[in-house]
Amino acid sequence: MIGTVFLGAVLLFSLGAVVCELQEKRSEGDICAYLAGGASLGAAAALFAAILTDDFGYAYVVSYSSIELPLLYKISAFWAGQQGSFLLWLVIHALVGALLVRRSAMGRAGRIVYQLLTALLVFLVLIKSPFAYAETIVPDGNGMNPLLQDPWMAVHPPIIFMGYALLAVPFAYALESMIAAPLDGKFLAPMRRWALVAWAFLGAGIFIGGYWAYKVLGWGGYWGWDPVENSSLVPWLLSCVLIHLISVARARRGAYYLVHLAAIFSYAFVLYGTFLTRSGILGDFSVHSFAGSDIGFYIAIANGLVLLAGLGILAARIERLPKGDVYGTHKSRAFFTLLGMLLIVFITAVVFFGMSMPLISGLIGESAAVDTSYYVRTSLPIAVVLALLMGFGVLLPHAEGRVVRPVWIFGVTVLGGIAAGLAGVTEIAPIFLAAFGSFAAAAAVAAFLSRRLGGGGLLAHAGAGLALLAFVLSGSGSQTTTVTLTPDEPQELYGHTVVYRGQAFAESGKEKSYRYEVDGAACEAVTKLRANGEDAAREPAIARTLLGDIYIAPTPTSAERGEMILHHNQTAMGVDDYAFRFENIAYEPQGGGKTLVTADVAVTDGETVETAQPSILATERGGTSQPVEVMGGKFRIRLTGVSGDDRDIRLELLPSVDEEAALPVAASVSTKPGISLLWLACVLVVLGGLTAARRMPQGKGGGSEREF
Numbered sequence: 001m002i003g004t005v006f007l008g009a010v011l012l013f014s015l016g017a018v019v020c021e022l023q024e025k026r027s028e029g030d031i032c033a034y035l036a037g038g039a040s041l042g043a044a045a046a047l048f049a050a051i052l053t054d055d056f057g058y059a060y061v062v063s064y065s066s067i068e069l070p071l072l073y074k075i076s077a078f079w080a081g082q083q084g085s086f087l088l089w090l091v092i093h094a095l096v097g098a099l100l101v102r103r104s105a106m107g108r109a110g111r112i113v114y115q116l117l118t119a120l121l122v123f124l125v126l127i128k129s130p131f132a133y134a135e136t137i138v139p140d141g142n143g144m145n146p147l148l149q150d151p152w153m154a155v156h157p158p159i160i161f162m163g164y165a166l167l168a169v170p171f172a173y174a175l176e177s178m179i180a181a182p183l184d185g186k187f188l189a190p191m192r193r194w195a196l197v198a199w200a201f202l203g204a205g206i207f208i209g210g211y212w213a214y215k216v217l218g219w220g221g222y223w224g225w226d227p228v229e230n231s232s233l234v235p236w237l238l239s240c241v242l243i244h245l246i247s248v249a250r251a252r253r254g255a256y257y258l259v260h261l262a263a264i265f266s267y268a269f270v271l272y273g274t275f276l277t278r279s280g281i282l283g284d285f286s287v288h289s290f291a292g293s294d295i296g297f298y299i300a301i302a303n304g305l306v307l308l309a310g311l312g313i314l315a316a317r318i319e320r321l322p323k324g325d326v327y328g329t330h331k332s333r334a335f336f337t338l339l340g341m342l343l344i345v346f347i348t349a350v351v352f353f354g355m356s357m358p359l360i361s362g363l364i365g366e367s368a369a370v371d372t373s374y375y376v377r378t379s380l381p382i383a384v385v386l387a388l389l390m391g392f393g394v395l396l397p398h399a400e401g402r403v404v405r406p407v408w409i410f411g412v413t414v415l416g417g418i419a420a421g422l423a424g425v426t427e428i429a430p431i432f433l434a435a436f437g438s439f440a441a442a443a444a445v446a447a448f449l450s451r452r453l454g455g456g457g458l459l460a461h462a463g464a465g466l467a468l469l470a471f472v473l474s475g476s477g478s479q480t481t482t483v484t485l486t487p488d489e490p491q492e493l494y495g496h497t498v499v500y501r502g503q504a505f506a507e508s509g510k511e512k513s514y515r516y517e518v519d520g521a522a523c524e525a526v527t528k529l530r531a532n533g534e535d536a537a538r539e540p541a542i543a544r545t546l547l548g549d550i551y552i553a554p555t556p557t558s559a560e561r562g563e564m565i566l567h568h569n570q571t572a573m574g575v576d577d578y579a580f581r582f583e584n585i586a587y588e589p590q591g592g593g594k595t596l597v598t599a600d601v602a603v604t605d606g607e608t609v610e611t612a613q614p615s616i617l618a619t620e621r622g623g624t625s626q627p628v629e630v631m632g633g634k635f636r637i638r639l640t641g642v643s644g645d646d647r648d649i650r651l652e653l654l655p656s657v658d659e660e661a662a663l664p665v666a667a668s669v670s671t672k673p674g675i676s677l678l679w680l681a682c683v684l685v686v687l688g689g690l691t692a693a694r695r696m697p698q699g700k701g702g703g704s705e706r707e708f
Helices: 002-022 026-052 059-064 071-079 082-102 108-127 151-166 168-180 188-217 227-249 253-278 295-320 333-364 372-395 408-422 428-449 455-476 657-661 675-694
Strands: 479-485 491-493 496-505 511-518 521-529 535-539 541-544 548-554 562-567 571-573 579-591 594-604 609-612 615-619 622-624 628-630 635-642 648-655 665-673
Touching (some): 002 026, 002 082, 002 108, 026 059, 026 071, 026 108, 071 082, 071 151, 082 108, 082 151, 082 168, 108 168, 108 295, 151 188, 168 188, 168 253, 168 295, 188 227, 188 253, 188 675, 253 295, 333 372, 372 428, 372 455, 408 428, 428 455, 455 665, 479 491, 496 548, 496 657, 496 665, 511 541, 511 548, 548 675, 562 571, 562 579, 579 648, 594 635, 609 628, 648 657
Antiparallel strands (some): 491 496, 496 511, 521 535, 541 548, 548 665, 562 648, 594 609, 594 615, 615 622, 628 635
């Protein structure tokens, strides 16, 4: 209840700020903005308190938390579901609104727009609230998907939503500048700074998600062109366009309308991507999509309002915006920048239509999705030309001056193509992409040395060029084979010696590992286990080398398991001539609706009699149990069921730990050349955006000509 009260307060104060601004009561409006930010923190604190205190009276806590969930993942349960992630988005947005008024960084019209967006987000949170009560009170929650119990996934969603929330600031600046129709361009500097920070955070979130997929999911890739992945990629690409258009608008006011378009669509596509992922439309086409609910309808309305408001204001005020050419000559940096941004828009359109295909096809017939080859076929040729333009663009002067032509850049370009060939790439287009990506990175260095590019531009452009090279090396240059590995028997794979050392089981019983040695260096694939010993989530083994990774994804293997029903006080024969006798059953309440059920089972080989006590922890939703060793560890038994009259029990018979650990295992073994270069490139891109944002622009129109 208290959480809903705080949400109502956020709505009240954000609308109060709008009313005060309309009446030109700046101080009162600022106070309302601060109170809206504080109330959002109160709502967040209420949800955290419910999760951390295991308050299963809330449906959201039941769905995403549990008593035994580790603290880190209890914290990340806050944003594990769509209700909590919307609240996180609102909290970040409201706090940024408070920061804006504290710095007096935005005019009255912009503050009104921003607070209206705050109110819009509150409505969405209230429609699908994390504070809804559970229909029935349960003693424990469902917990979190084991795949999401990873440190990278604990930080991935907050960073993504930081980017989403921050993109509202350039949108507000765009609408403010169109309403006021300023001719001095003072809005460009703060818009640029906020756009850079949003771009950096959104990019960091995307990159972390890719690294998590590579490290955890075991399919060997980092980007699957999944519609949910693409829903974050589209606004990131458009915010990149926005940043570069601002650099053109600094010198040429005729580009103002392009800046406004980019700012409007960047934020509108944040909402559109949210609509796709939260409406359930992608339920059959994406492993990341949330289940369908009526929230999708309301997000679509919000998206329409934002887009129509932005475009409507632009249409109404476009005659009052500055006029003029957006570039000088075809040999100018402005022309190459605009051409490059046009290519990014083409790639964005390709991704947009691909991720929207389930929606588009569903409107005219049966829903269908495009496959990943669609994205590669359509975007690869555009990316080749884009990489070439990136290099030439930064080598050109902003106005008058000579073109930078260091000879060594040609050598770096050739080396990029040679590296692709040595990695095994044979197709022409990827080789050109590797060469031109290297050219773009080298050109950024040359432009920085000749003072044509700032530090932020150097890092971002060099990182982007190296990423294109790494995409080719680790993607087109990857090789994969499936082999069966026998413990302690070396195999030569792609020039590396791989030895499988068998399985190892953690003492906690919560995970096991497949141990490998690659060229003498140890690595292991980890499998998280459910309480009943079944596989819950698997992580591959990754051996990192100087030139790339050796990626080993084992196929789970289990020894044969038997099953038998034992009747009370009756002897039955089991495995290897062992006899079993069910003698007694005991119940011990554990609290929270749980009961520990323990059976006494006598086991004999004809000479020795041993009493084992397998148990099962029974709950309202079923039960979980762990195997226990019998006869000195020669085999194991697990209690899996008890009849209602306590007359019969069901046992599962398992081999010994050593026997199971020594089983051969099938594994997919891949090479990932240059993959470490990709992670480095991602870091450079993010650092480039943040570095450029820290630099206070001083150039014409509020911008620094050396940044981008």
